[in-house]
Amino acid sequence: MMETIAVYWEQPIKTYGFQMVTDLVLVAFSYPLKEITSLGRILSRDALQEVKSEFIIAQESGDTISITLCLSERDYRDFWVSVAEAPGSTPCEYTYPVGIIYFHGPHFGDRYGIAEATFSTLTQANIEIVASGCSASSVFVVLAQDDIARAENVLSHTFEVAK
Amino acid sequence: MKVGGLRQSLELCQFDLRGPEPSDGILANISRILASQKSNIAFLTYKTNKDKRCQLSFCLNQDQSPRASKILNQGLQLPPVWEMKSREHVGMITVFPRHSALIILGAVLASWGAQSIPIYGIATSLSAVSFTTDYRIMDKAVVAVQDSLQLPGNRAPIKPELHYYQSEVKKRDKV
Numbered sequence: 001m002m003e004t005i006a007v008y009w010e011q012p013i014k015t016y017g018f019q020m021v022t023d024l025v026l027v028a029f030s031y032p033l034k035e036i037t038s039l040g041r042i043l044s045r046d047a048l049q050e051v052k053s054e055f056i057i058a059q060e061s062g063d064t065i066s067i068t069l070c071l072s073e074r075d076y077r078d079f080w081v082s083v084a085e086a087p088g089s090t091p092c093e094y095t096y097p098v099g100i101i102y103f104h105g106p107h108f109g110d111r112y113g114i115a116e117a118t119f120s121t122l123t124q125a126n127i128e129i130v131a132s133g134c135s136a137s138s139v140f141v142v143l144a145q146d147d148i149a150r151a152e153n154v155l156s157h158t159f160e161v162a163k
Numbered sequence: 164m165k166v167g168g169l170r171q172s173l174e175l176c177q178f179d180l181r182g183p184e185p186s187d188g189i190l191a192n193i194s195r196i197l198a199s200q201k202s203n204i205a206f207l208t209y210k211t212n213k214d215k216r217c218q219l220s221f222c223l224n225q226d227q228s229p230r231a232s233k234i235l236n237q238g239l240q241l242p243p244v245w246e247m248k249s250r251e252h253v254g255m256i257t258v259f260p261r262h263s264a265l266i267i268l269g270a271v272l273a274s275w276g277a278q279s280i281p282i283y284g285i286a287t288s289l290s291a292v293s294f295t296t297d298y299r300i301m302d303k304a305v306v307a308v309q310d311s312l313q314l315p316g317n318r319a320p321i322k323p324e325l326h327y328y329q330s331e332v333k334k335r336d337k338v
Contacts (some may be wrong), residue, residue: 028210037276043269044164053265056292057208058285059218061181065282066218068210069265079265093213104289115207116191116198123191132190134207136257138288
């Protein structure tokens with residue numbers, strides 16, 4: 001295994017820009033892991049081919065997995081009609097409206113301090129983080145819709161948008 | 164379902180924390196502690212419920228596991244009602260691109276579930292869907308994904324060949 005030491009001299013941290021999506025429904029539900037194959041088959045159905053999810057995370061917790069998605073209102077209805085019939089599905093948590101702010105940057109996945117810069121900035125601005133997912137070089141944050149513009153404003157002071 | 168490819172991670176460790184949301188924000192606290200130790204977060208999911216209970220899961224490189232456990236236990240001072248679990252030997256498989264993420268999610272859940280391959284966490288990014296599982300059965304997990312999704316015929320899963328570290332050396336240190 002070759003080890004490469006990367007050195008970044010950025011101050012502030014550069015990003016390729018902030019993207020926002022609003023008017024979304026946050027859907028969260030838990031599902032028994034022993035039935036996960038059934039859920040997988042339902043999600044693979046043709047009926048859900050057109051459903052577009054802007055954000056998906058899942059967290060394992062003992063015997064269950066909690067799945068959180070952000071969908072448009074219309075897609076939410078189609079989605080939940082399918083998933084509600086799955087064996088063992090719990091009632092879903094429904095939050096509307098929420099928005100997503102997401103961004104990525106050079107080697108975000110290989111560098112420390114990106115999450116700290118994001119979450120400290122939002123916490124210091126008293127912006128409540130509803131959900132988040134960070135993987136590869138992306139940071140996704142789900143917020144109450146009313147907080148999205150303010151989040152972009154404060155994050156723009158922490159990060160520099162590359163020209 | 165056609166996808167562009169798969170990428171495997173290095174060996175990781177995963178921390179799962181659950182409890183009522185502290186007033187000062189668990190996300191900011193933990194990310195600050197990890198940044199102070201120069202620990203890169205390879206994967207993170209966070210969700211708070213309407214009753215203000217939250218779960219935070221994150222992955223670090225496996226070689227950081229003992230130090231991170233010690234530092235988190237010392238530095239976080241979580242209330243007793245909080246639960247923190249860690250697991251070693253975690254691997255991440257990333258499927259890209261992520262358009263039709265639900266279909267990719269369904270295919271992986273169905274195939275891994277049928278073969279008793281554990282799922283520790285899932286997160287979408289700008290261009291991919293990442294799944295964490297047991298590192299020791301990564302090859303089996305990759306084959307299951309290959310069997311359930313249509314990959315380009317001549318493209319093998321990308322395995323990590325470089326291990327990046329961010330140096331502590333700054334430009335001014337060299338002057």
